[in-house]
Amino acid sequence: FSLLADSQLLCKYQTQMRNNVLFYNSPVGYKELQCQQSSQCMTRFTDSGPVISDAFEHNLKDAIVAIAYVSPSKGYIESMIDIAFANSINDVVQIAQKYKGQPRVFVVQDDSKAYQIVAGNSMPDNESVLVSPDKAIIAKNPPFIFEMRQADMCIAGSEFVENPSPALQRVMVFNNTGRLSSLYHELSRYSEMQYKDIEKILYSDTYPDTREYLVIINNLLDKMPITSAKLAKVYFGDWDLTMKSSQVAPTLFSAIIAALIQETFADELPYAVDDIVRHYIIFEPEFLRLLKEDKSLYFDDVTTLEKTESRDMIFDRAFLHALKFFNYTIGPHIDDWKWGKVHNAIINHLNSDSLVKNVMGKNKAIAFDGCNTTVYRSLWGQTNFMVDTATVCCFYMDKTVHKASVSTGITSNSASHYYSEFIAKDSFKDINLSKRNELFLIQPLKEAQKQ
Template structure:
């Protein structure tokens, strides 16, 4: 017994010491928000004041010192995020996560992003301020790598830290540009619909070029497999970094506001993850000031404001990717046909390192259009070589200069000059200033082909007739400067016509745009609080119209009492997606069943991919308004031909039966918050034991697809809606009170789990609240801690 007690005591002491040791070790991993540190390559002291939500306010005597400090503080909060995002375009995720990410690495490494980065870097002006400040920023990151604590994620996956270079910055730009694009998700599918089902099927869901009515006005029978689109969807699910999706922004001119000064609003929609996408910082030097939101590894903010102007962005959604079917030489598969005869493919040798496995070596064939996708996607069974032409890798890359000039503009003209240099990704760049200017620029390299084409299908690469023949001058791009209607806005919707036509793109439905315009047109005395409330608005302007179009086709005489009650709830719904609302629950299940009844018999395995694209959102609105369509017939019933009424009635009845089984017989219990939730996922959270440590949530919330407070989820058979994307930040800048501007992130400023700012904004974000974006120096000094960087001897 004595021996047993002695053993137990030893075990107890060991456990206590182990816990104490782990606690002491964890203390070394905390970010340092106060005290003194020495920093190389700064000429004078740099003061960094951290406010209540962990935003660093950097005060320096020159920009070189400020950006060195920015790199250090950005890295200590977000080094793990930086590490992951720089690996995507380079095809290096398998080194961290193993063979599950191999196909993703093969795909991204073959897009030409790294090759484009190398070419761009060779041609950079190393004497430019943009380059010099970028190198200062990278120097700060690398000093943290050398001297700061290693984030816990590196220990968990057994990864060594590496120095960062400017190539990593351009790899981030490349990933950002590709994640904005939509052609690779839609074009192959539409091509197969046309080739396997026929032109009628394509036309019935495409309709006219402009099927939405809210425009951004300028002033100035076979199964469809779509291997490329569906496999890309699977790869995006595996990515540990968020893709870019949509966004809202509007800028109110002085005549539209109560205090007679410009009010700016922006909320870019990006895939949710932990940490949050944007990192906030405030830099102040004698010759410069900017409160900005930076992506990982980007030195200059893509969203920002100061006392003089504010800017932000939404996705343009223009078409900047074309796919081409190439024709191989029948006598030599290493050559392809062109209008000038056969040419040799360029051959690129690639190697990918895989954790706990042998390296993979492969080759990519590149035509004059771009990489042959058959080499990059294992699941493509198309025998014809399919090449991807992407504007990003075709034109001189000036993204570093664009970001620098947008964040360092001294006038609207300067700002426009920076916006004009953007080639890809296409962005709606929004602007407002203290001098009462407002502007919107649809920026990106726009082009036209030699003949009229449906660029949403795969083009002919051999004939030479489908090539780009010219690029637009920037003055021809959609844009508005100080328009007579006194506001500019973007919700990723179709811009008004240019050059006597509408530019092709993958524009989102008019839902959010329609709601924004309704609210903006309703009054001329907006306050900052009004605009903040708009960003949290969850009423759909278009869904009631869609419901009305479908409800008319339902056979009311065949409905049960529960079905009739459910239909009445839908019929009188105003489109509000509140937590306790019943209609959103009924509507989204009805929509899913309607899509199944309409499209699944023809699309087969590609159905799930199709219904979660912006194209579906527009197609279903178009079909709902029609009485006849080739899609209504269920091709699996050989001896009957269904009509709209039969498809719609059956879909509604199946929806109600499903909800009764899922949520119970009492319709009053079918509240929206029972089926929708949001969780911000960290890559380490995929391990069950670590989920509660690294992930933030889950939370109940309000909102839905295509409302201003856009809570994006996929429709599927489950009847449960897990939000995957939404506003990555919300900002309101009122130039009548610019020092009290408002902002919020979905979770928090830091990606370090030991930081108090890992998730301290989460509840406020869910409730539509904001935190101040401080500019007043006295308030900054009084509000938080001081980290002092001293020049290292």
């Protein structure tokens, strides 16, 4: 479950206690609640999602409320493509009116004003906000709300914007300034841009902001009289700042930063430090500022009252802990600590009904380039750097050219319809916008190759 999902649904279930076990009334009958214990609390789950009503002090006596999410539909992708070629705000409004799916917010602007359009299906008028799962997707005519906002420049469909206006900030989860910096770094290489240059930028895995970190890290490594510190400096010295799966430097850098954040905040914020490490890109610019200034009280360990720790002492511990993790998980040789060894994912294939196919096409880990802040993005959802979300399709278009590229990393299982070894991840092919509802980004690759 992810709070960053396309949209959320609140589902209300009636409950019954049977032999001191709580059951909820699912669409297929009463089922026992699932439980998951973490270091902080016990979370209860339904088939729809976690029980959000447990978070409130005053709970329902004979019912629970679960929160579910709905992933983006192809209708939203189609509407975004159409809006990109709209000639006026009126055209955008008409496109938004045709959209059928979970409620979405479109932010657009013309020469004078910025607009926000809320479009999508709604619940029937006689339904409450808390609906049963079998009625949650019921829709009627798609309404839309058309509201004028202040006259600021707005960009839709992006998580990184330079100086976003309040109208855009309202619909942004956060502003990924690191990824914006990576994009500017790539754009600065070109005085004039061709289509091939756009393709290179879309698959760029360069992380230029590491330069500022490396100045600090290398200075601190110079103070450590151990061989592994000198070896780390060698890898950083040869690094071209790309987050490629075949390189060791990205692994060392990511592990050092994660361990440094862990050591810095673990004593002050013990219950939140795991989430801070997982989502550090949200406050990454502020953390870099703290490292540069070296004046923050966060660097002091509040559990050791007899002495005051500094940034340098925290770094020493973080570096050793980072090495220890990979020493146990990969092995003692740093040459083997390639980014793809930890930044990977095992993707389940769709043909899981056949035991023979499962055995013959057993899933294996797929290594990914990039990171959270590169233009070609791959996100890790855990503290062990395993990929949680990855870019599997890139496309660009203008009035005459419409091209898309599908990654081969959908699955490594040859028994799956979503397996292909013939399309390179940066191989762009023409797409037919008149058949945008059949875009091969939502089709099995084998079917796409036949077209």
